[in-house]
Amino acid sequence: MKIGILTSGGDCPGLNAVIRGAVLKGIKVHGQEFVGFRDGWRGVVEGDIMDLPRQSVRGISKQGGTILGTSRTNPFEGDAGPDVIKAHLERLGIDAIIAIGGEGTLAAAKRLTDAGLKIVGVPKTVDNDLDATDYTFGFDTAVQIATEAIDRLRTTGESHHRCMIAEVMGRHVGWIALHAGMASGAHAILIPEQQVSIEQISEWVTEAHDRGRAPLVVVAEGFVPSHMESPHSIRGLDTFGRPRLGGIADQLAPEIEARTGIETRATILGHIQRGGVPSAFDRVLATRLGMAAIDSVVDGRWGTMVSLSGTEIDHVAFDAALGNLKTVPQHRYDEAAILFG
Numbered sequence: 001m002k003i004g005i006l007t008s009g010g011d012c013p014g015l016n017a018v019i020r021g022a023v024l025k026g027i028k029v030h031g032q033e034f035v036g037f038r039d040g041w042r043g044v045v046e047g048d049i050m051d052l053p054r055q056s057v058r059g060i061s062k063q064g065g066t067i068l069g070t071s072r073t074n075p076f077e078g079d080a081g082p083d084v085i086k087a088h089l090e091r092l093g094i095d096a097i098i099a100i101g102g103e104g105t106l107a108a109a110k111r112l113t114d115a116g117l118k119i120v121g122v123p124k125t126v127d128n129d130l131d132a133t134d135y136t137f138g139f140d141t142a143v144q145i146a147t148e149a150i151d152r153l154r155t156t157g158e159s160h161h162r163c164m165i166a167e168v169m170g171r172h173v174g175w176i177a178l179h180a181g182m183a184s185g186a187h188a189i190l191i192p193e194q195q196v197s198i199e200q201i202s203e204w205v206t207e208a209h210d211r212g213r214a215p216l217v218v219v220a221e222g223f224v225p226s227h228m229e230s231p232h233s234i235r236g237l238d239t240f241g242r243p244r245l246g247g248i249a250d251q252l253a254p255e256i257e258a259r260t261g262i263e264t265r266a267t268i269l270g271h272i273q274r275g276g277v278p279s280a281f282d283r284v285l286a287t288r289l290g291m292a293a294i295d296s297v298v299d300g301r302w303g304t305m306v307s308l309s310g311t312e313i314d315h316v317a318f319d320a321a322l323g324n325l326k327t328v329p330q331h332r333y334d335e336a337a338i339l340f341g
Helices: 015-030 041-046 082-092 103-114 139-160 175-184 198-210 248-260 280-298 318-322 330-337
Strands: 002-007 033-037 049-051 096-101 119-123 163-168 188-190 216-220 264-268 304-309 312-317
Touching (some): 015 033, 015 096, 015 280, 082 103, 096 280, 103 318, 139 163, 139 175, 163 175
Parallel strands (some): 163 216, 163 264
Antiparallel strands (some): 033 049
């Protein structure tokens, strides 16, 4: 059996570990053959592949990024689509596809599966917002990177008696902000699931400052203050029609400074959260997911993705993962809010 693997969407620590886990198990246990599609769905719709023999995945689990490359190509745009992809797969002798990606990638995989293609998925998102899985690989690494950066910002804030705002990733959900904020001892954590007024944020900042602290605010890029109707976005749309977010921290800083009189600086961590080597947790999780994806292929579980349930790997339908975003529940935010101010 010949299997094609793709990595699509934003890069993420742990992608290479998934590839390695799938290839090693597929070759050692089932005698399968592997190729990789270059640059996500672009490689699929253009039939652009590279061979993936065992030696090609040697030692890659600790590497960041993806050896296959990635893109945000939409496989249904332009002259692409199921018929074009089927023709390439037949020409190349590829029997099945393992699609590693987030919401957009898996939604496209579901549509292609509904059209008759043999696809299984591996969930990938640093935001940890995919439903039907407890954690996604890359999230733990992103939280560690964000926490380390925020710890560094705090020393600058304390030296200059400033309020520091750190903006982290989180389009629709605030898991990174919540975990990194709690880990770094933030005085306010602002997430997309909770609308908060500028006045309340300023109150938390003032309260921390009055206790002799340098206020620290952690905000997710998708946070919407109560005076705004949608997330801050000035960079247009991506290929899937979603707003490119970023910059809410720069909007909040002058507002907080004007209300509190405390010098306030903003830092946007941005893509640095995606880079570098994956954490040990993410390497192990990604490897297990890659190996489980091979089980899905062997069992013919088309239209499903592998997921983490507790400490066990499960197999769930794409519909279960795409039906709802995994948002931060109210009780988790209330738990963190005890520490604000």
